[in-house]
Amino acid sequence: MTRRLLFAPACALICLWAAGAARAGDPADDLLRNAAAHGMSVHTLFARFTQEKTLQMLVAPLRSSGYFCLSGKGGGDRVVWVYETPVRSGFTYESGKGSFWSKDPTNIRPVSAQEGAALSAMVRSLLTWVRIEPQRLREEHVVSMPDPAVPSLCLRPRKPNSFFSEVLIRFAPSLRTVESLRFTDADGGGVTLSFTDVRLNSLLPALCDP
Amino acid sequence: MKSLPRPSALGSLPGVAHAWLYRRRGAVLIALGLVFALCAFAGAGLRLDMGSRIFFPDAAKAGRMAAALESTPFSRLxxxxxxxxxxxxxxxxxxxxxxxxxxxxxxxxxxxSRPTIPDPTAMLRLLPYLVDAQALDELRQSILPESIGYALHEVRNAIGALWGGAASAWARADPLNFRRIVFRRLPSPEGxxxxxxxxxxxxxxxxxxxxxxxxxxxxxxxxxxxxxxxxxxxxxxxxxxxxxxxxxxxGGYRHTAANARAINGDIGFLATGSLIGIALVYLILVRSVGMIWLLLAPVAAATLALGAVSLAFPVFSGLALGFGASVLGIAEDYATHVHFALRSGQGARRALDAVMPSLFFGCLINNAGFGVLLFSGIPAVRDVAVFAILTLGAGFLLAVFILPLCPFADMPVFPPRPLASRRLQPVGRRVACCVAALAALCLFSLHRLDVDISPRTMGADAAAIRQDAEELRQRWAGPEKTVLFVGAANLPDALACARRITGSIRAASPASAVAGISDILPDGATAHDNSERWALFLEQHRAAILARLGEQASEAGFSPHAFTDFAAVLVPAREEASPALLRDAGLGEILSLFCPPQQDGTGGTLLFVSGPLDLAALPAELQGCVTPVSSSAIEEHLLGQLHREKKLVPIAWCLCLAILLLCFRNIVKAALAAIPPLCAGTCVLAYLTMTATPMTLAAGAALTMVIGLAADHGITAVHEMEHDFDAGGRRAMMVASLTTLAGMGMLICASHPALKAMGEVVFCGLLAEAPAAVWLLPLLCRKAAIGASQAC
CATH class of the missing domain: 3.30.70 (Alpha-Beta Plaits)
Incomplete structure (x- = not known):
């Protein structure tokens, strides 16, 4: 009986400690949850970006700039990605169908079935990163927070065939938008996208209908 | 007529044979046991062909259709x-x-479809075989300084884009975009x-x-x-x-599994019901320990037949064997008649002498009917006929010669019916009216009968499976295409034919798109010429290309080792062009899809055509190797074959009628004996017509069995009317009909469409046949004077 009386408080203490530990959570989880609270409400998104791509094939990093537009949710997603420099080119993706263009938006190149599958996969990944859908991110990536002082998340894809071996998402201080994305290739190359002029849930500019 | 056995002589033969066998019955039974064991052993080793190809007619076209059907992605995936x-x-x-x-x-x-990204260097090994004169011009254009500059600019743009990850590998191996010569020949097929x-x-x-x-x-x-x-x-x-x-x-595998499941499920409860039904019939109507032999006789007959089949045929159709098993009911019929004759209490010799003629002619009629089927153009029908003839023959011989040797086969004795109640004389007018009425009804029903020989309607859950398949086809396969199967003695010949067909279609209707493997794999001579052309191109330009590329790439900001993989691409062809090249190039999946392996070692390849297609416009020599893959075309072809084989039906009828006339040597008696099978056939056809149920292959197989049993009973009934000896024919007929009804008629409760169709036919046929043989035939007769002449 005495043993039982001593054992009960010990169990209660252990339970209280476990509950506290669970509430404290992983910092990456907290950040993910906070960012998701804002990200889930994205209906339209416009942003300008500068891109810096490091490739083993090139002596110097390749710099380009452009903008992207995102609208719709629930199956009717429309993504427009446009490079303005050094060469005008881009793609439009709408309701599962994509098309590439080069120099002139009317100069559309038909997308083969294989390219279509790749484009769909890429847009899906892009939307997942932009919208911060926690469950999906967790399913597809190993999520960590590299620097607790900076609101950023490091995602490592669980699938071996992913486009990048690592994605670093850096949030704006407000956590409402993504400030930059850095993708690292399996072979060491990488791309950094820095976003400016981010307009969330506002009317998309005419640029978005190239 | 002298050469034919005289009925009286035929009648005494089994009695004499029985006496001889009875004296040696120990040795006979041991010998039979050994033969039975041997047959069981041989039968167990029989290789069964469960494919559908055996249901296609012998004609080469039908064989190609079968091969084509089995080659489609839907059949293999x-x-x-x-x-x-x-x-x-x-x-x-x-x-x-x-x-x-x-x-x-x-x-x-x-x-x-494993998610593999093709290795650029491996795929570019196909390039040498595709450098025709036009491609050579393109290559020469591509290596001009301004072209190289433009290509490097495009490479920079491609790898600079966010989506340029995969482009890097291709750019490293092929910065001048030589791959377009390979890519434009790659098929983009359905599936x-x-x-x-x-x-x-x-x-x-x-x-x-x-x-x-x-x-x-x-x-x-x-x-x-x-x-x-x-x-x-x-x-x-x-x-x-x-x-x-x-x-x-x-996929076809779902059809196979659904059928197997439905049949297993049906057998589970139907076998129990059938066994209870058969046991009840035996316990009520047979009431003898000897009934064990009635159960074993058809099993033994089937085993002996199976053994004989396994010795004669290395491979036998499993489905034909299933249909052929329906004659077991007739094999049991012979044993039942002999059993009841033995129980007349007048000795085995007399009993056998009395029962032999009707059994012999019944067996002869059934075998004549199945014998005609040996001339069918469909292998499966011939297999059914072979198995049925062997089973019926074995069943007859076992019943007449072995059953009387078995213990308890002749007890207990039944008291004979009074002779006066059995001696009847058919009335010609009544018989003629009955036959005419039945024939008219039969022809009317036949005229309105639907025939459906499609294997698709014989499957379990066929409608649901087809609907699922159609939804998937619409979602994943894109616009409908005509699939052509090109077959030949070997794969190179098939590919050669496919190349010529592709060329003809493109020339005749430029709007048509043809996808096939032959574009990416030219014939040996062309591939050799192309390789030579490529080798010469390399000899002349290789060094210059690499030097010029290195120089311009450096100016464009590329690192010195950016295009080292390209040097490995600029090499001559190392081997002869063959399908194995495609597999090495990472196109194994496409190769498997377009060139499915053929079971018989021949070669075959598929072409997917969208747009207008007129196969009749192809040169005559090409039409022989191409077959459109279309289930409706195949069914049409089968139906055509069935129509051609319709001529076998009147031949079979004439043969059976001739045997009946030979048996009775009296047209009225022969017509009277034909009434039970006519009655069974008419009833089945009327039922199918009234319920708008089409006649399927399964129903056809069951109808053959019912008519065979009915013909036996017709002969037995007429034979009994004019003989002094009471062989218990009425009781035997009732037992045989009821056990068949309990055995195969129970299939009417099956969930599997083919089994259910067989059950419906057996149920309807026997419901009409047994009463017709037992009660209708006497109504068409008048009492005869005792001692009237006997026929068979």
């Missing part, structure tokens, strides 16, 4: 579609698909499902559907494997499918 109720769950669907794959044993199936590069499975455009393409390792006709595969899949789906996600399975 199993498709599992996972559908979510909302978009954005692709990763979740992919996770479910991966769990399904993990659950499927590797000896049953593997994923067909080639491109997997999502990240998730590893094809995803629909709306993101709500995922397709898992499985390539089963065993044949479509391996029932056990197909059933196990579908069971594993269903079990795995039940375990892993989250809420809001549905699944759909399509």
């Amino acid at each position: 199993l498709l599992v579609e996972l559908s979510s109720d909302a978009p954005g769950r692709e990763a979740e669907l992919a996770a479910v698909a991966s769990r399904l794959l993990a659950d499927i044993p590797s000896d049953l199936a593997e994923q067909a 080639a499902f491109f997997p999502d590069p990240v998730l590893g499975y094809p995803i629909s455009r709306d993101g709500r559907h995922l397709l898992l393409v499985l390539r089963p390792t065993r044949s479509l006709h391996d029932v056990e494997a197909a059933t196990r595969l579908i069971a594993v899949l269903e079990h795995s789906l039940a375990a892993h499918l989250p809420p809001g996600v549905e699944s759909r399975i399509a």
Whole structure:
């Protein structure tokens, strides 16, 4: 009986400690949850970006700039990605169908079935990163927070065939938008996208209908 | 007529034979046991062909149709579609698909379209074989300084884009875009499902559907494997499918599994019901320990027939064997007649002498009917006929010569019916009226009868499976295409024919798009010429290309080692062009799709044609090697064959009628004996017409059995009317009909369409035949004077 009386408080203490530990959570989880609270409400998104791509094939990093537009949710997603420099080119993706263009938006190149599958996969990944859908991110990536002082998340894809071996998402201080994305290739190359002029849930500019 | 056995002589033969055998019955039974064991052993080793090819007529065209049907992706793959109720769950669907794959044993199936990115260097090894004169011009243009500059500019743009990851590997191996010569020849066929590069499975455009393409390792006709595969899949789906996600399975393997399941389920409860029914019939009407021999006789006959078949044929149709098993009811009929004759209490010799003629002519009629089928142009029909003739022959011999030797076969004795009540004389007018009425009704029903010989309507859950398959086809296969199967003695010949057909179609209708493997694999001579052309091009320009590229690449900001892989591409062809090259180039999946292996060692390849197609416009020599893959065309061809074989039916009828006339040597008696089979046939046809049920192959097989049994009973009934000896024919007829009704008539409760069709026919046929033989025939007669002349 005495043993039982001593054992009960010990169990209660252990339970209280476990509950506290669970509430404290992983910092990456907290950040993910906070960012998701804002990200889930994205209906339209416009942003300008500068891109810096490091490739083993090139002596110097390749710099380009452009903008992207995102609208719709629930199956009717429309993504427009446009490079303005050094060469005008881009793609439009709408309701599962994509098309590439080069120099002139009317100069559309038909997308083969294989390219279509790749484009769909890429847009899906892009939307997942932009919208911060926690469950999906967790399913597809190993999520960590590299620097607790900076609101950023490091995602490592669980699938071996992913486009990048690592994605670093850096949030704006407000956590409402993504400030930059850095993708690292399996072979060491990488791309950094820095976003400016981010307009969330506002009317998309005419640029978005190239 | 003298050469034919005289009825009286025929009648005394079994009695004499029985006396001889009875004296040696120990040795006879031991010898029979040995033969039976040998046949059982040989029969167990019989290799069964479970394929559908045996149901196609002998003509070469039909063989090609069968090969074509088995070569389609739908026959070789199993498709599992996972559908979510909302978009954005692709990763979740992919996770479910991966769990399904993990659950499927590797000896049953593997994923067909593996997510592999082709190795650029490997694929560019195909280039030398494709450098024709036009391609050479393009190559020469591509190596001009301004072209190289433009190509490097494009490479920079491509690899600079966010989506340029895969482009880097291609750019390293082929900065001057030589690959376009290879790519434009690659087919984009129906059934080639491109997997999502990240998730590893094809995803629909709306993101709500995922397709898992499985390539089963065993044949479509391996029932056990197909059933196990579908069971594993269903079990795995039940375990892993989250809420809001549905699944759909399509492919020939699902048909096989559904049929096997339905048949197993049916057999489970029908066998119990049949056994109870047969036991009741025996206990009530036979009431003898000897009934054990009645049960064993058809089994022994079938075993002996199986043994004989296995010695004569290395491979036999499993399905034909199933249909042929329906004659077991007739084999049992012989044993039943002999058993009741033996129980007359007048000695085995007299009993056999009395019963032999009617059994012999009954067996002769049945075998004559099946014998005509030996001239059928469909191998499966011939197989059914062979097995039926052997089973009936064995059943007859066992009943007449072996059954009387068995203990308890002749007891207890039944008291004979009074002779006066049995001696009847047919009335010609009554018989003629009855035959005319039945024939008219039979012809009327026949005229209105629907015939459906499609194997598709004979399958379990066929409608649901077809609907699922159609939905998948619409979602994944794109616009409808005509699939052509090009077959020849070997694959190179088939590919050569496919090349010429492709050329003809393109020349005749430029609007048509033809996808085939022959574009990417030119014939030997062309490939050799192209390789020579490439080798000469390299000899002249290789060094200059590499030097110029290095120089211009450096100016454009590329690192010195950016295009080192390109040097490995600029090499001459190392081997002769062959399908193996495609596999080495990472196109194994496409090769498997377009050039399915043929069971008989011949070669075959598929062409997918969209747009207008007029096969009749092809040169005559090409029409011989091409077959359009269309189930409706195949069914039309089978129906045509069936119509051509209709002539066998009147031949069979004439033969049977001739035997009846030979048996009775009296047209009225022969007509009277023909009434039970006519009655059974008419009743079955009327039932099918009234219920708008088409006559299927299964129903046809069962009808043959019913008519055969009815013909036996017709002969027995008429034979009994004019003989002094009471061989218990009425009781035997009732027992045989009721046991067949309990055995095969129970199939009417089956869930499987083919079994149900057989059951309906047997049920209707026997319901009409047995009363006709036992009660209707006496009504068409008047009492005869005792001692009137006897026929057979």
